[in-house]
Amino acid sequence: MTNHIDLGTVLRQTLSASLYSNLVTRPTGAAVRIQIETMLAHTLGQGQALIVIDFSHVSMIDFSCADEIIAKLLMSHVAQGRESYFVFRGMTDDHWAAIETVLERHGLALVVERDTGVELMGVLTVSERRAWDMLKERGRLALADFPADVNEEQDLVRDALDALWRRRLIMRSDDMYVPIGDLA
């Protein structure tokens, strides 16, 4: 199930005045996040949910809003053990300046959709980064038939893939790991 959330639309729906196009201030961020949670309520207990958060119609986001929306959304879904997989679309360098600071503060990472494909951005261990690159290159990875030419310790890669899945940065279906963005 894919859920497309246009942040610009949510912002206008959330604030009483429709004049604002900027995601600024903590109260605004909290209101937008609550609105998103309401929109995603139907995914609770429904298994895997793919959620595209679209920044295309947002001109700017500040640190406080980025913390309220992105950090709290990612952390709460992981803490609840929900199988929510977020992909961030339409994110520019302007948005990234605030978001990067927030991710670093909380040790978070997220999946960003670019013209060239999907990327993992934020705080990742070296093993997680290597595992992600390997997964992206191969499209999907099954631990059962792990390639013999891989130099890494198999346990290390398995742990890193599992960590990425627990952080909801990749999807897992049975013994198969798949990048999220490929399905968005």
Next chain:
Amino acid sequence: MTTVIKLPPSLDEQTFEQVLEQVSGVPEDAKMLLDARHTKWASPYGLTALLTLGQARPSRATLAAPDSDETLSYWSRANFFYYANELFDLQGVVPKRASASESSVLLPITPVKGSEDVHEVVGHIQQKASQIIATELGIDPKAVIGFAMTLSEVCQNIIEHAGQGGWVMVQMYNWRQRLGRRVVCIAVCDAGVGFRKSLESASHRALPDRWDDAAALESAVMRGVSRFRDPGRGQGLAGARKYIGRWDGKLSVRSGTARIAIVPDWDSDAPLLEQLPYFPGAQIEVTIPERTKR
């Protein structure tokens, strides 16, 4: 008896300390006349801090307006007298409030009390001033987003910590003598509880052995400490500091009896000043200089 406080010819962040030194000896309920007749120039900090001084005094002071027509005109275009009229007994003839279209000020003095005010301020800068800032400072128009973000965060400092409203103003200058470049200045001032009391209200965290206004400023500005339990809090000023550093800018924050500054190479200001005359709330100045060609 009325105590006369002489305002300096040039009223900015540095010279405002002279005003506070004079005010510090005046009892709160004493009559006070702020004499601005010989003041020729004022920065956004000077004007917003002057309003804050009026806000902080329990008894209404008198303000003698500048003699110079040019200065009067500028202070009026900056909305100063509009708000000063609520806080001071104005002495002298002051011009009527200029319409927004007449004003050459990037952001005239604007009260900040709630989240919607921050939206207005950021929206104004994006619509009216982003092209000017980009052209005059020689920065990529996209980088103005970072400027608006910084403005948003310093304004939110009032909402989060002051406990009452404050003011913001943005203006551009040519600092020919001081820097040989143009600069854009943001000033955000309030007379609220200040950083020390704000952080003291956090019951979940023990205060360090050395605890005063300077320590509170170091905690909040340098280490992103907040009074809230939420680990996401306190990023605003830290993030603004990062942006300001990227653009070789200067950030200074005064609260209580101390002032901390992130000082770029082009300035010789002290990074930390202590035992200043007490002034309630928080006063923030951000200065972004024109980019030099490399």
